[in-house]
Amino acid sequence: MDALILGIVVAPLLSAALTQLLSGRLGRRVARISIVGLSATFAGSLLLFALTLAHPGDRTLSLGGDWGILLIDPLSVVMAMVVSGISLIVHLYSRRYMAEEPGYARFFVLLDLMTAVLLTMVAAGGLVTLLIAWHLVGVLLYLLLGQETRSTSAYRYAFWTMFTFRLGDLPMVLAAALLHDAFHTWSLTRIFAALAAHPQTTTLGGLPLATVAAALVALSAFARSAQFFTHTWLPYTMGGPTPVSALMHAGIVNAGGFLINRFAPVFVQAGGVLHGIFVVGLITAIAGSVLMLAQNDVKKALGYSTMGQMGFMIMECGVGAFSLAIYHLIAHGVFKGTLFLGSGGVIGEARKDDRVPKDDLYTFVVERKPARQRRPWLLMAAITLAVPAVILFLAHYLVERHFFEQEGAVVLLFFGWITGAQLIFATYRMRSENRVRLFALILVSFTVVVVGYTLVAHSFDLFLYPDPAFRARIYGAAGIGLLSFDLLTVLVTGVIVAGWLVAFYGDQRRLYDRAWVGGLRRRFFTAMARELYVADIYGRIGRRLLAGAERLNTTLGGW
Amino acid sequence: MATLPTYALAALFLPLFPLSIVFNRGLSALRRDWMRALVLLVWPQAGVWILSHAHGAPPGWLNVWAALTALLYAYRALAVREAGIWIGFVAVSAWALLWADPARSHLLAIQALGLSLPLAVAVLVTGVLERRFGAAHTALRLGLATTAPRLAALFVIAILAVVATPVFSNFFVLVAAVARQAPVMPAMALTVLAVWILWAWSGARLVRGMVAGPGRPAAGADLTPAAAWAYAVLFVGLAGAGISVGGLLL
Structure with a gap:
């Protein structure tokens, strides 16, 4: 099994190297190498899954020192199967889809490298290994999104992605530092065992280590899974090649759910953080869904749909349904990947004939007239x-x-x-x-x-x-205690029922035709269509910072 | 050695603002790539040697000064459009971070080397650009990915190496620095992280300015396959050195 997990990680690396080496000689046929490499990886993942079912139990493989560790456990095995499976589909799809694009071989090299890094991430058994893989995912996604090198806007939005990912990397570096300082090891299994044995361990300012580390890990997960305020990169990266969008929505953006599961032994000691995660997930789920409805651009709407789904996935973690979040991320990955890979064909056909019968279903769904x-x-x-x-x-x-x-x-x-x-x-x-x-x-x-x-x-x-x-x-x-839970349930039920009643009576009494309601709706719609101005605010902050740096350089000259 | 003059001398080689002007001006004045690379490797080692002969750890105010210098140059790098100057600014920013880590002085030389290696290789790559296009400036709108794809790939990897991407040596130096400082000097650890994100931002701006956009393929603009492979081997070596540095520091 040790050799198998290593082989699964190394196979895409090898195929990347071979693809690059032979691209000049084989031309477009070089994609076959990449596909063969990924097929072997997927087969290896299936075999590993079968072996894990037959011989349960966690195993670690040290690649040198305390920090180069791979971990074979149910989570890594399931995720390896998902990552390699989705990546194989994306490879097969890209073979023809990217055939007319420049940088064909480079695309497959990057795709192979991304797969290898994702597999390393899900199988990381040490904090440094995890940090390396976590960081490299952002870098490789930046390069994949910038595949269309003639487009400066593609690089602009690729940069947004990379910058958000980098921001998300930093809390994890801090979490790793604090966990290492407390237990003097980078090994995740040893850290989790030590934390279980000494749950009261404290860190900075006498704060509970588990709470601080869990909060930092959660921040990293938020940035990667496009939670509200760190979501702006997701809807704007649709300019990248469709296979990259599919891979991103199916196998990268959901890494937040994986990360929280990986650190489950830390989160069980940090109930307060789980409540915070629930709130963030809830806000994201609602914001993503509402923003999705307000978009005119289909691809942007898909981006916000993913944001809403990610909010729900994080929310599941917040209520303690960790394994459900993994199921959710897999189901969403397959579903959204299919949507993206099929989008080109659907758009192409719709240009000829939308084939939408103008019946009652159409008026209900499209024109929103029940x-x-x-x-x-x-x-x-x-x-x-x-x-x-x-x-x-x-x-x-x-x-x-x-x-x-x-x-x-x-x-x-x-x-x-x-x-x-x-x-x-x-x-x-x-x-x-x-x-x-x-x-x-x-x-x-x-x-x-x-x-x-x-x-x-x-x-x-x-x-x-x-x-x-x-x-x-x-x-x-x-959990939050029975009384608080019951009160919250009653409150939420009340809000939902009130919402339904307002919608019903509003429709009955033609409330929406009144001027002040119309004005309110228009303002609300504008705010949503402008994506709550979050991207605008970030853009303004960025421009101010750059202007400041320019002024400073002008003042200081060569100093 | 008397402490304050020692620190003043060290502040010249592990440059602190405003003494950093000496290094920046000196680096810009050098015309040959290999000399610049050599300076990038040797300069901080002199600072480390001097610092190791000072009595005791640097005073707190000097650590604050160093942190501010690191932040200042990382921030200034955001608006720099010339690759050579950018490397110089990142170098000053990186070496200033070494001041706050006196506890492990026996590894300071390795940390300095870890920070310098990617810079030295990057300066070799930008030298190639300067020779072929006259300058490595974003205002030239080279569209390198189209004009010279091999050179573009090397330039991107070089910039990624400078901004401390895994598995290059400076990545491990920064992780080790945060690991040591977070429990005892959280503000300093946060400074390291802030500097790191600023490098990434400025590096991405440089890549966008040099690599992206329309360009015209020009005969002789790109590296020959053999030269590109030589540089690729150099980067593989750099990554290997990075892992070795990681093994020593973590």
Whole structure:
């Protein structure tokens, strides 16, 4: 297994070197080397996964010293499979997609290097190894986004990405420094063992080490996963080649969820940080979703959609559902990767014929004009609220009966209930020739999704965190006390129900036609369309800093 | 050796503002690349040697001065458009960081070397640019990626090396510096991190100015494949040296 994990990391490096060496001789055919290398890596990852299932237990491989360490554990094995699988698909897609582009061989070299670095990152067993890989992901993404070298704007937005990633690297360097200072080792397994043995260890100013380190790691995760205020790079990097967008959205932006999982033994000692993570994730999920709806540019909207998903993934970590976040990042990666890789074909076909029938569904989804038939609405409202709740509770009850004892799980159930209710409510507002059939189809889909999601999430939980006591500790750390939890639940329910009522009565009494409401909506829409002015503010700060540096250089001259 | 004059002399070789003008002017005056590279390697070693002969650790105010010098030059580097001057500014900024790490003085020479190696190699690459295009200035709008792709690749790697990208030696020096200073002098650790991010910003501006944008492929502008491979081997060696420095410091 040791040789296998090393082989998985080294194979893309070798294919990168061979691709560069033979590019002059083989021309466009050089991509085959890269694809063969990645196929071998993916096969190796599958084999490693099978071996880990057959022989459970963590293993480390030291590449020299205390800091060059690779770790074979369920998390690294699952992530290696995901990274190599997605990368292989991107390689296969790029072979033809990039054929007319300049820098064909360079693109595959960078893609191979990125894969090697991502695999090193997920298998890093030492803090320095993790730092190296974490840092290099940002650098390589910068180069991949700047693939179109004639475009200075591509470099501009690639720089935004790199700068945000670099900002996110720095808290992790500090976290590594403090953990190393406390336990005199760079090895993650030793650090986690020492922290479990001495959870009260303190650091700067007598603060708990676990809390400080967890907060710093969380900051790094936020920057990488485009959480609110560090998100501006994500929607603006759509100018890069489509395969890079696919890789970025499927395998890079979700690294925040991986990082929090990797440091799970630190986070179980830092419940307060988990609450903060939940709040940041929640804000990001809401902001990303709202900003997505306000964009006219489809690619930008996709970027904000990813931001919203990342917010939800981070939120899952905040409620203690760590393994669910991993499942989420994989599901989102596959889903969003497919969307990006298919976007070119869809756009091409839509230019000829959009093939959208101008029926009720079109007017509802595109023109946002719901059909006005709502009888018997009271019955529908009851069904809307009751059906998802029944499905969700039954699914979880069948899979894991103790699930309801965990606050984090209840939060997710609540979210699932609201989403399901919204879905059924939307169905009710649509006009259809066969409403029973439409409703039944949606109900079946919802049930399949919920049961599938519950089963898979539970399996992930068992695989990634086999120790039930540790699983309970994660949920325990994320808990906030029964009274606070109940109060919050009531408050959130109240806000949602109030929102629904306002929407309903606003529509009934034509509230939206009034001038002051219209003005308010326009201002809100402008703020959203301008992305809450966050990018503008950053741009202004950057220009001021550059102007200051120029003035300083003019004043000081050659000093 | 008397302490204050020793520090004053050391401040010339591990340059602190305003004594840094001597180094900056001297580096600009040198015309040959190899001489500049040599100066970048030797200059801080002289400072380390002098510092090692001072009695005790430098006083606190000198550490603050050094931190401010590092920040000042990293900040000034943001607006520099000429690659040679930029390397000089980053060098001053990097070497000033060595002042705050007197506890491990036996490794100071290795730290100084770790910071200098990428700078010395970068100065060789910018020398090639100066010979072929007259200057390594962003105002020339070279569009190097199109004009001279091999040279562009080497330039990008050189800049990445200077801004302390893994696995070059200065990356490990900075990580080691933060690891030692964060628990005892958190402000100094934050200074190192601030300097690091400023280098990355200024380096990216330089890359964008030199490499990106439209350019015309010109005969003879690019390196020959053999020369490009020679430089590539040099960078592989530099990365190997980086890992060795990392092994010593971490």
